[in-house]
Amino acid sequence: MQYKDYYQIMGLSRSANQAEIKRAYRKLARKYHPDVSKEPDAEAKFKELGEAYEVLKDPQKRAAYDKLGSNWKAGEDFSPPPKWDEGFEFRGGGFTGGDANAFSAFFAQLFGRDGFRPADQVPHGFRVRGQDSHAKIYIDLEDSIQGATRNISLSTPEMDAQGRVQIKHRNLNIKIPKGVKPGQHIRLAGQGDPGLGDGKSGDLLLEIAFNNHPLYRVSGTDIYLDLPVTPWEARLGAKIKIPTPVGTVDLKIPPHSEQGTKLRLKGHGLPAKTPGDFYVVLQIALPPAHSEEAKAAYQKMQHEFDFNPRVSLGV
Template sequence: MKYKDYYEILGLERSASQDDIKRSYRKLARKYHPDVSKHADAEERFKELGEAYEVLKDPEKRAAYDRMGSDWRNGQDFQPPPNWDEGFEFSGAGSGPGEQADFHDIFEKMFGGARGAHPHARQRSFDARGEDHHAKVLIDLEDAYRGAQRAISLQMPVVDAQGHVSLETRTLNVTIPKGIRAGQHLRLSGQGAAGATPETAGDLYLEIAFRDHPRFQVDGRDVSLELPVAPWEAALGAKVTVPTPDGSVEMTVPAGSASGRRLRLKGKGIPANPPGDLYVILNIVLPPADTESAKAAYDAMRQAFNFDPRAHFYR
């Protein structure tokens, strides 16, 4: 997708107030309205202005847009940074940005479709029941195995008296239940927008995602890792120690195993009913021939085996 600099489109600095955004849009919309403009690209410019205004007029959409960074150039190839929305609290009905064609679609997805702009992100008229809020949070894979108590920091946009958007941070103590999976939601009762009474406050829904792990990959309830093994362990078989997110276990490597072989440790994935599995992918690692004795060992192996690794390669 191509980056669209909505501030540049509206002729504004990123420090512009919400009133500045409204004034600039109205001025440019009159200039490029297809019914009155003589510019050859009036229709395209008018559509572009409308898209930029739809995002920047809304404090939540604007703050989300700003989180993607300010170093991109208009028209530059662009992908939102990984987990750019982590800890971003918003009041829309969506559950995440997903993979979309352009920025406008991202915000339509994230915030549940077009909504009227709020004059103040925190100063809404109270309904009988407060509005629900949403946020995506990252947890460690180990927390899904064991459960945990974690302090989660969230940021939500607010508009100050001068009409500038900033982020207000709050920290919540959250119980991570054992067995939770990526994509599931935790409901925190009464932690959304305020209602007419404390008992009618909205709820906060936390969408769970896992932080990148240096060792494990996750697919639903199943977990996998790549395990280094020596050539003789793969050829002759061996008992090896395998790390899991919940401690180490012993595993048998069958004799005659090839690199890339997948071995299943049943029930060692994310706890559930039934639990997931842990898949161990063997990676045969060759010892270096960096000493005379090591070179001699490799030469003895060459002479001991009648082995051509490319015997069937050229057929």
């Protein structure tokens, strides 16, 4: 996927205010509109311009895009930095114009095709509920297993009087319920946009993601551990201790186990109405052969075992 420099597309500096963005779009839209332009690539440029304007005219999308930094060049291979969207609060959101499905893969990777749904039109009156806001937060696996209270920091883009985007920060103490999974949301009532008049404030929806864990990976409600074992433990069987997110447990390795053998601890995954399972995936580890004694041991195995692991390949 290629990086798109939206400022370059619109001929703007990164410090441009909203009025400058609007003027640049109007000028370029007239130049490249397919109905009037004689430029050979007018349609493609017009679509690219519309995508750039969709991002830069929206304070939330622009602030998120700016968070990627300015070291990228247009056309470079690109993937979003890890956790680039952590704690970034989007209020209302929405596609404010154009067809999101016509936008590039770069746009979709950052903002999704149907994410940031358009906000409802606010009716006249004095009891208008505030819009919901959205943010993504990263928690530890152990927070989901045990439940936790955490302090989180959120960043919200707002427009100042000069039409420039300013970032405001706020901290919240939140309760993380047991068993929450990646992709699920925690709803904080009344923490979204304030209402009009006597209208209630909207809610804050926190999308959950897990921090990368040095030992475990999660799939649905199941937890996986790649467990190194010796060749003799795999072939002869063994009883060993293994780590889990709630402490060490004894695990019996059956004789004749193979590389990749999967062993299940039922109900030891994420808490749920039907709890997930904990899977141990055996990874056979070979001892090093740095000493003469170790090399001699391997040579003895070579002579004593009539073993060709490539028989199935016909060689």
